[in-house]
Amino acid sequence: MSEDDSCGCKVGRVAASYGHSNVDAWLLEEWQDGTSIRSLTEEFNEELVERELAAVGASRLTWSKTPVYEALHTDELSEPERIEIRRELERAGVDVEQLGADLVSHQTVYRHLKNCLGAVGPEEKTADERREQARDRVYALQQRASVVTESTVESLQTAGVTAVGDPEVLVDISVVCRDCGQSMDFDQLLTSGCGCPSE
Ligand SMILES: [Zn+2]
Ligand SMILES: [Zn+2]
CATH class of the missing domain: 1.20.5 (Single alpha-helices involved in coiled-coils or other helix-helix interfaces)
Structure with missing residues (x-):
């Protein structure tokens, strides 16, 4: 993925570094279709998590029931649950700190749509x-x-x-x-x- 394709904001940088191409077209289309920024953000982050798991060779099946994204990016789980999942991820070879830091907030996705892509909401x-x-x-x-x-x-x-x-x-x-x-x-x-x- 060439650097020129990236807008330079976090969404662009992270999408490029995870080989998540066509993300702009997907975001624009979904937003126009009325998908909320919150859902788009969640889908984008879930995609990053899946790509990272695939990159370290972790089987999708093994992790499909594990709330990885929730453990890294939300307060939905208890502290012990979060720690346990992060440990498992580390054992699987995931750089948990890096992955957690790469996940984006919905404000970041909104700014990417508005400022980088010049998009107008539905x-x-x-x-x-x-x-x-x-x-x-x-x-x-x-x-x-x-x-x-x-x-x-x-x-x-x-x-x-x-x-x-x-x-x-x-x-x-x-x-x-x-x-x-x-x-x-x-x-x-x-x-x-x-x-x-x-x-
Ligand atoms: Zn951007
Ligand atoms: Zn009147």
Whole structure:
């Protein structure tokens, strides 16, 4: 695995050093599909554990019932259980300190997605995209209304029906809330809305 593929953050470094390729594509896809950062982190860490066990030649079957990940990265087990599993791992040839240090937190996975991959979360995307689309649609409509009105005014001018110096047409769109009576422009509607309590 070439160093160039790694973004340099812990997720990138650890994925590279464990030969966990395609991790970025997998993370992006799963996150878009609505898998939580917490589950993604757990899966990522479990994968590292499995790869480490495979690397030292430990049989997957032998360890499948052992909560290795829990022993290394969570508080779910009692202290004696944790110590016992770590001992067994060491006997199997696992560098327990190193493996434990390589496991990532969900904040690290989140930062990798946001900062290294420039990813946008599923919910965030929906709301932002909708606002963006709505803005585009209404802006295009405003432009068209202004162009049509301007050419209409021009033809009236040419026909001598109206008298105006140099007309510029402005199209404002307001939305009024029938409940509270507040009037907003379209951007206010998108960003703050009216004073009515939201559901
Ligand atoms: Zn990264
Ligand atoms: Zn209102």
